[in-house]
Amino acid sequence: MESIAPNLKKYQGQLPGHCRLIAVSKTKPVEMIAEAYALGQRDFGENKVQELVDKQALLPNDIQWHMIGHLQRNKVKFIAPFVALIHAVDSGRLLSEINKQAIKNDRVIDCLLQVHIAEEESKFGWSAESLLEFVRGKEPDNYTHIRIRGLMGMATNTDDELQVRKEFKRLKSLFDELKKMGDTDRVSMQELSMGMTSDFKIAVEEGSTMVRIGTAIFGDRVRK
Numbered sequence: 001m002e003s004i005a006p007n008l009k010k011y012q013g014q015l016p017g018h019c020r021l022i023a024v025s026k027t028k029p030v031e032m033i034a035e036a037y038a039l040g041q042r043d044f045g046e047n048k049v050q051e052l053v054d055k056q057a058l059l060p061n062d063i064q065w066h067m068i069g070h071l072q073r074n075k076v077k078f079i080a081p082f083v084a085l086i087h088a089v090d091s092g093r094l095l096s097e098i099n100k101q102a103i104k105n106d107r108v109i110d111c112l113l114q115v116h117i118a119e120e121e122s123k124f125g126w127s128a129e130s131l132l133e134f135v136r137g138k139e140p141d142n143y144t145h146i147r148i149r150g151l152m153g154m155a156t157n158t159d160d161e162l163q164v165r166k167e168f169k170r171l172k173s174l175f176d177e178l179k180k181m182g183d184t185d186r187v188s189m190q191e192l193s194m195g196m197t198s199d200f201k202i203a204v205e206e207g208s209t210m211v212r213i214g215t216a217i218f219g220d221r222v223r224k
């Protein structure tokens with residue numbers, strides 16, 4: 001197994017202090033995660049519930065596990081006991097289920113709302129309008145055991161840097177608009193999760209507080 005130490009150091013070193021590195025370990029073995037852990041990395045991202053649960057059981061308890069992928073409501077219960085942050089909450093119905101499972105586990109679960117910023121059709125997420133309406137309408141107050149900590153978005157998968165930058169700018173300005181509305185018990189705009197291997201530099205320039213980097217740290221993923 002090739003050492004990931006040089007990659008990890010390189011990317012940790014490139015990020016400004018206010019931006020956290022989420023090491024995206026999906027499809028990678030626990031040995032690699034353990035190596036990153038030994039190097040001081042504590043935040044890891046996975047996009048499949050079963051894989052996340054399996055890995056969590058085998059690795060140290062002080063790892064912060066980030067669920068970064070699309071989450072089905074019937075699977076929330078498996079990660080609710082331990083997940084640190086759910087990045088891709090794309091509906092009120094999903095929030096409602098997370099709230100229910102958080103109550104069962106007697107904890108408050110931190111969430112980010114995923115905003116649809118890409119021009120591509122396939123991506124999940126709220127539109128800016130529906131999200132503003134949701135927050136202005138005080139809907140989050142219904143969910144006593146969740147805390148909305150910010151927003152997450154994925155830019156169009158393209159080499160066109162201007163396009164990517166435009167999409168990140170749009171997400172940042174929505175973030176700022178929501179932040180201006182002020183904190184409530186349920187909503188506190190602190191985190192902006194944007195940027196992955198191909199576009200994290202642009203994302204950081206545009207105000208990201210969390211980048212989700214997989215390939216650049218762990219190498220290419222083999223598709224099953």
Ligand SMILES: *Cc1c(COP(=O)(O)O)cnc(C)c1O
Nearest residue numbers: 024047068196197212213214215
């Ligand atoms: C896989 C994944 C990433 C990381 O992608 P890389 O290109 O390997 O850095 C980031 N965010 C989400 C939501 C992912 O599913």
